[in-house]
Amino acid sequence: LIVKWRTSLVFSMKSIPDELVEKIIWFIMNVLMDPFIILSLVLTFMGGVLWMLTLSKLDISFAYPFTSLGYVIVLISSYFLFGEPVNMYKIVGTVLVVAGLIVSSRG
DSSP: OHHHHHHHHHHHHHHOSSSHHHHHHHIIIIIIIHHHHHHHHHHHHHHHHHHHHHHHHHHHHHHGGGGGGHHHHHHHHHHHHOOOOOOOHHHHHHHHHHHHHHHHOOO
C-alpha cells in the first residue's frame, strides 16, 4: 500500500525523461530514495523474518493460508485509501477467500 501511494504520487507530479539512462537515474532518485519506499522495503524484510519465525513454530499447512488475508486487507485498504472500485466479483472473491481460510484453519 505504501509503494502504491508513493509511486502514484511521484509519477503524477513529475515528468519522466525520455532517455533510458536518465529514466534509470530518475527512478532511483525519485522512487528508490523516497523514505516511505525505503520504509516499505524494511517492513517487507521484517515480514520475511517474522514469516520464518512463524514457520518455526507452526505447520506450514496451517500458517500459509493466513497469507491470503493480504488480499482482503488490500481490497479494503485500496477502497478507502485510493478510492479504487469494489464490485460484486471482488466481494464474492473476498468472501470465498475468507471462507477458505476458515475451512482450512479448522482441518
